[in-house]
Amino acid sequence: MKILIVEDDQKVRKHVKGALQAEGYSVEECEDGEEAQWLLENYSYDLAILDLMLPVKDGIGIVKQIRRKGISIPILFLSGRSEVSDRVHGLDAGADDYLIKPFSTIELLARVRALLRRRSPITPSVLKFEDLEMDLTRRTVSRAGHSIELTNREFELLRLLLESAPNPVNKAIITEKIWDRCFDSETALVNVHINHLRQKIHLPGLPPLLHTIRGVGFTLKHPTDK
Structure with missing residues (x-):
């Protein structure tokens, strides 16, 4: 999930960005309205x-x-204006929610989750491929009943692969969905995270599922599949 934060107070902006990234979201930021409008009109965000x-x-x-x-x-x-008329004005303009400053971080995250659920009401709570399973609600991953511990970034990377399986995902899509849009799609960073993920989900005695397709990208498939 990619979120854009537009806030001219650097302290608030960095705090919100850090809280969202800790939850596994990909976050971009800017500090003035003109740049924000350009980004929203030219790039895709989930919130x-x-x-x-x-x-x-x-x-x-x-x-x-x-x-x-x-x-x-x-x-x-987000606003320091707490009058009912201000909230009504913001919602009537087309906003979906309104949070008054100062705010609780846990409340902000709860509102973010609620808005994202509202946007994607049919998203399944469990993703599966072969014996690999991801529970999106509990944020857990297992293979053949064995629990697998992933970092937030690895979790989102595996989620993208599971949602696309058995179709491959190229580096450009991975960098757009998982990292900042400014990253070079040929960066070794993608390969590093793919390798870490591969090591964690390839358990002894079980067939490898995560494969590299040269010149195309990465995919989840059974090794006997063509």
């Missing part, structure tokens, strides 16, 4: 968290503009 008052262009103006263009991304406003 945007916007400060209401921003340099160059405020949050209300951004939301109105992207809604007019048919962009339906969930929007969560």
Whole structure:
């Protein structure tokens, strides 16, 4: 899941970004409204968290503009304005939720989860391929009944592969979905994480499932499959 944070207060922005990344989300950030609108109109995100008052262009103006263009991304406003009229104005402009500063980090994360669930109501809670299983609700992974411990990044990488299996996923898609869009799709970073993931899910006595297709990408498949 990729989230855009738009906040001109660097301390708040870094705090929110760190909290989201700790939960396994891919996060991009910017600090003014004009750049935010350009990013939202030209790149795909699963959620945007916007400060209401921003340099160059405020949050209300951004939301109105992207809604007019048919962009339906969930929007969560952050604002120090606590009057009912301010909240109503933000929601009427096209935002999906409104959180007043200062806010609790656990409440922010709960609202993020709620908005993402609302956007993807038919997402299955368990992903499977052969004897490899991922529980998205509990954030657990197992193979043939054996629990596998993954980092947040490895978890999201495996999730992407499971959602695509048996079709391959190339490096460009992986870097877009799992890392910042600015990363070079040929970076060795992808190979490093693939290798770590391969070592963890390839258990003794079980056939390897994670394979590299030269010039194409990576896929989950049984070794006997062509």
